[in-house]
Amino acid sequence: MRNVEELESYLASPSQALIADLRSCSGDILILGAGGKMGPSLAKLAKAAVDEGRLNKKVIAVSRFSTDGLRQELEQWGVETVAADLLDKDQVEALPDAANVIFMVGHKFGTTGREYFTWAMNTHVPSLVASRYRGSRIAVFSSGNVYPFVPVYSGGAVEETPPEPVGEYAQSCLGRERIFQYYSHQFGTEMVHLRLNYAIDLRYGVLVDLANQVKHGRPIDLSTGHVNCIWQGDANEYALRSLRLCLPQGGRVLNMTGPETVSIRWLGHVFAERFGTEPLFEGEESAHCLLNNAAKIHQELGYPKIPLGQMIDWTAQWIAQGGPLLGKPTHFQERKGQF
Numbered sequence: 001m002r003n004v005e006e007l008e009s010y011l012a013s014p015s016q017a018l019i020a021d022l023r024s025c026s027g028d029i030l031i032l033g034a035g036g037k038m039g040p041s042l043a044k045l046a047k048a049a050v051d052e053g054r055l056n057k058k059v060i061a062v063s064r065f066s067t068d069g070l071r072q073e074l075e076q077w078g079v080e081t082v083a084a085d086l087l088d089k090d091q092v093e094a095l096p097d098a099a100n101v102i103f104m105v106g107h108k109f110g111t112t113g114r115e116y117f118t119w120a121m122n123t124h125v126p127s128l129v130a131s132r133y134r135g136s137r138i139a140v141f142s143s144g145n146v147y148p149f150v151p152v153y154s155g156g157a158v159e160e161t162p163p164e165p166v167g168e169y170a171q172s173c174l175g176r177e178r179i180f181q182y183y184s185h186q187f188g189t190e191m192v193h194l195r196l197n198y199a200i201d202l203r204y205g206v207l208v209d210l211a212n213q214v215k216h217g218r219p220i221d222l223s224t225g226h227v228n229c230i231w232q233g234d235a236n237e238y239a240l241r242s243l244r245l246c247l248p249q250g251g252r253v254l255n256m257t258g259p260e261t262v263s264i265r266w267l268g269h270v271f272a273e274r275f276g277t278e279p280l281f282e283g284e285e286s287a288h289c290l291l292n293n294a295a296k297i298h299q300e301l302g303y304p305k306i307p308l309g310q311m312i313d314w315t316a317q318w319i320a321q322g323g324p325l326l327g328k329p330t331h332f333q334e335r336k337g338q339f
């Protein structure tokens, strides 16, 4: 993975399973909040699957497009774009119809002190969207943050684990699910709630955060000593493929992450070895962490394509060669839910 072009093109390589699943979901695909960390690659992946499978569908990306050049870049890939502020009811109402909707809008960082805005983004926007697209299938990005911290030996929270979100961001994520569920019960809307824990790309994510700390000789806080992560391309595939798993009556809940409970201490040692240095640690591993068990989605849609070892190799190489980064740390170490 030598540069952004190679990375982007890899992230946009659809599996045959994705093409088959999208074939079974008739109608266009509309991606809301497509301008963030994951949306552009998800939109390109969907478009590549549509083209490769000769599917009769449009892929439409909706966002404010505050990142320079992104709108043009997506258009060049053949993705249609609509600039809209989803906080505005009239703009939501004016969006094009689509049988398949991927909901990726969310707000996390900057919650503390502006809690009202996070709640508007994570519950008011869902209400406008769920009302507008009550007749569509909707795959809703949620977060593993809706769960309580669980023992690190537990294998992670399962879908049946009662939610116990810590802090207002996590509470608003549960609010997002509840609002969508309300519309699903009210109008029979078919949906799936994808509780994601840490997608990673080479430009951001838990592995990038840790590799950077090791490379620059900064100590790693061990208090959140265990995490889950998943390659962004695999998370995007799951999200698109989960359209065919949508159900009415509140929808289906699926955890979405990799199969491992990953040790932060172990990752520190692995990256240190790659960079020919020694890792610095501070604190001790807590007995409880935010961990998800994604066995159900693996059973439904197969294991992720990219194993952890590959993600580590690519990340170490990317950081060593000074590859571009988004500069968006995950703050996965946060234990009080304050973002």
Ligand SMILES: NC(=O)c1ccc[n+]([C@@H]2O[C@H](COP(=O)([O-])OP(=O)(O)OC[C@H]3O[C@@H](n4cnc5c(N)ncnc54)[C@H](OP(=O)(O)O)[C@@H]3O)[C@@H](O)[C@H]2O)c1
Pocket (backbone or CB within 6 Å): 032, 033, 034, 035, 036, 037, 038, 039, 062, 063, 064, 065, 066, 067, 084, 085, 086, 087, 103, 104, 105, 106, 107, 108, 141, 142, 143, 144, 196, 197, 198, 199, 200
């Ligand atoms: N990445 C992860 O590891 C992770 C983990 C757990 C959960 N999730 C959830 O998964 C979803 C996708 O993740 P992500 O990392 O791609 O999120 P993200 O980087 O926050 O992207 C969301 C995008 O939505 C767009 N948006 C924000 N406000 C908008 C508005 N008022 N109207 C229209 N568009 C708006 C923004 O792009 P514009 O500036 O172009 O509008 C923003 O970049 C999010 O809901 C996130 O909460 C992600």
